[in-house]
Amino acid sequence: MYDIIVIGGGAGGLTVAAGAASLGAKTAIIEKRESLGGDCLHYGCVPSKALIEAANEIYTARNVAYAGVKAEGKVDLGKVMKRVQESVTTIEEHDSIERFESLGVDVYLGAPEFTENRELFVNGEVLRGKKIVIATGSTVNVPPVEGLEEADYWTNETVFQQTELPERMAFIGAGPVGLEIAQSFARLGTDVTVFEGGATILKKEDRAIQKKAMEILEREMTIVTDARVQKVSSGSGETVVHYTKDGKEETLSTDRIFLAAGRKPNTEGLNLSQGGIVTNEKGFIDVDETLRTENPNVFAIGDVTGEMPFTHVAGEHGKLVVQNALFSLKRRMSYEAMPWNTYITPEIFHIGRTQEEAAEEYEDILVYETQLQDVDRFVSDHASEGFVKIITDVKGKILGAHAIGKGAGDWMQPVVAVMTEGKTIRDLSGMVYPYPNHAAALESTASQYWRQKLFSGVVPAVTKKVIRWLG
Numbered sequence: 001m002y003d004i005i006v007i008g009g010g011a012g013g014l015t016v017a018a019g020a021a022s023l024g025a026k027t028a029i030i031e032k033r034e035s036l037g038g039d040c041l042h043y044g045c046v047p048s049k050a051l052i053e054a055a056n057e058i059y060t061a062r063n064v065a066y067a068g069v070k071a072e073g074k075v076d077l078g079k080v081m082k083r084v085q086e087s088v089t090t091i092e093e094h095d096s097i098e099r100f101e102s103l104g105v106d107v108y109l110g111a112p113e114f115t116e117n118r119e120l121f122v123n124g125e126v127l128r129g130k131k132i133v134i135a136t137g138s139t140v141n142v143p144p145v146e147g148l149e150e151a152d153y154w155t156n157e158t159v160f161q162q163t164e165l166p167e168r169m170a171f172i173g174a175g176p177v178g179l180e181i182a183q184s185f186a187r188l189g190t191d192v193t194v195f196e197g198g199a200t201i202l203k204k205e206d207r208a209i210q211k212k213a214m215e216i217l218e219r220e221m222t223i224v225t226d227a228r229v230q231k232v233s234s235g236s237g238e239t240v241v242h243y244t245k246d247g248k249e250e251t252l253s254t255d256r257i258f259l260a261a262g263r264k265p266n267t268e269g270l271n272l273s274q275g276g277i278v279t280n281e282k283g284f285i286d287v288d289e290t291l292r293t294e295n296p297n298v299f300a301i302g303d304v305t306g307e308m309p310f311t312h313v314a315g316e317h318g319k320l321v322v323q324n325a326l327f328s329l330k331r332r333m334s335y336e337a338m339p340w341n342t343y344i345t346p347e348i349f350h351i352g353r354t355q356e357e358a359a360e361e362y363e364d365i366l367v368y369e370t371q372l373q374d375v376d377r378f379v380s381d382h383a384s385e386g387f388v389k390i391i392t393d394v395k396g397k398i399l400g401a402h403a404i405g406k407g408a409g410d411w412m413q414p415v416v417a418v419m420t421e422g423k424t425i426r427d428l429s430g431m432v433y434p435y436p437n438h439a440a441a442l443e444s445t446a447s448q449y450w451r452q453k454l455f456s457g458v459v460p461a462v463t464k465k466v467i468r469w470l471g
């Protein structure tokens, strides 16, 4: 009998396995692929960020003509993807089967099914666990679009092995997956069109961020919103996308479709009902705040729960579940200070509520903003497009913070620290920012709170009197 069995060796599952084994628990992990690491390592975060960096290098090289330097030529996609795979291979060592076995974890390669509450059947063997954790992640959602199956489309699972750069590409979906990869291909030299069924791109972002991102991205590609792709027809070497826009049917010819229409949970074959586990209407596993499923001995973490599908969230889920599962605790997951970044160029940072969500939830909110064109370092970089927005309640508690700008995913990190510590916007302005760093955009935004307090109301009236009296 294992103390804990983990199903799925990705970001969440590996956190649980490593944590449990290091605490001395008898631990097993079951992974259906031939290697550990999950989607983030093999088909998600790592290769996509490597592709973005390569595409940005090429784009930058092509845009330095002002200095008399010219870069020309057609991109060799095979060589770009080789570089992408090098990043994966280097990071993969950290997630190797050997490393996990050396930590004391029993690794099984196979796809298990529940046979009872705390019992799994895998590769002809029965495994029993006092606690079981489902961390099987998610996969690309294939929407019911006529003709899609025959269209030989690419997804995040196939794109990083490609060698031929398409002249034209059509992306279905303008979420983070679609836009990060679409911009990369646009920067490699492909003529890109993105179709989004909803009214805006990046549906979870603050409205002003969506608007700015749209304005920037449209310079490099065509984005058609309110455009639901209904049908795809293939033949004579090209693919035709049929979509509806303003009630009218339109078509676009392309060389390759990239599908980024959301995610669906990996639950197939697990026989969840046999384990007493319940899913919601979209098929994601229902969990309570302690990440327990309907069966209190079975936990679910990461993408398979449908809660904020990010690697760091799966990791935080994993850390919580090690405690709750091994020590029968009831610690709750909090998403209050959970950030995420979208790695388009320039990057987007998001934490907490959007302005629209804050306004709905609170009677009075305060909004502080800085345009990057007012921050010296962005001006000297010639990268001054973007802004920072911090939303607080009347006492300065940060309800949400958002930024779009060069490197925003890194220099906005102090906001995460402040929110995690339960501090306020005052604490953001109370630290020293070495001149001229990019984070000065935050200092400038946070200091508006003080300026508002100091230069309006009773404070200036009192200080005026004190200065006169002293003088």
Ligand SMILES: Cc1cc2nc3c(=O)[nH]c(=O)nc-3n(C[C@H](O)[C@H](O)[C@H](O)COP(=O)(O)OP(=O)(O)OC[C@H]3O[C@@H](n4cnc5c(N)ncnc54)[C@H](O)[C@@H]3O)c2cc1C
Pocket: 007, 008, 009, 010, 011, 012, 013, 030, 031, 032, 033, 036, 037, 038, 039, 040, 041, 043, 044, 045, 046, 048, 049, 110, 111, 112, 135, 136, 137, 138, 156, 177, 266, 267, 268, 269, 270, 301, 302, 303, 304, 308, 309, 310, 311, 312, 313, 314, 343
């Ligand atoms: C293109 C792309 C880019 C992304 N970029 C980012 C990013 O920059 N930052 C970020 O935070 N997030 C990013 N994400 C999201 C991130 O990849 C996921 O949130 C993260 O991988 C979820 O971790 P997980 O452990 O839940 O699932 P996974 O990491 O996918 O792991 C699940 C594992 O379970 C295995 N499995 C599935 N079914 C079974 C079964 N029946 N039996 C046994 N094993 C099974 C799978 O093979 C896999 O190894 C990106 C996603 C995509 C698609």
Ligand SMILES: NC(=O)c1ccc[n+]([C@@H]2O[C@H](COP(=O)([O-])OP(=O)(O)OC[C@H]3O[C@@H](n4cnc5c(N)ncnc54)[C@H](O)[C@@H]3O)[C@@H](O)[C@H]2O)c1
Pocket: 143, 145, 172, 173, 174, 175, 176, 177, 178, 180, 195, 196, 197, 198, 202, 203, 227, 228, 229, 230, 260, 261, 262, 263, 308, 309, 310, 340, 341, 342, 343
């Ligand atoms: N930087 C990051 O952290 C990062 C990067 C990539 C992905 N991710 C994670 O992966 C998750 C999934 O991202 P995603 O982009 O696949 O999903 P998403 O749900 O964010 O976006 C999919 C989009 O496809 C559109 N769509 C669906 N069917 C359509 C159709 N027939 N025609 C036109 N549009 C259609 C939807 O309206 C939606 O806006 C994200 O929520 C994010 O958590 C994170």
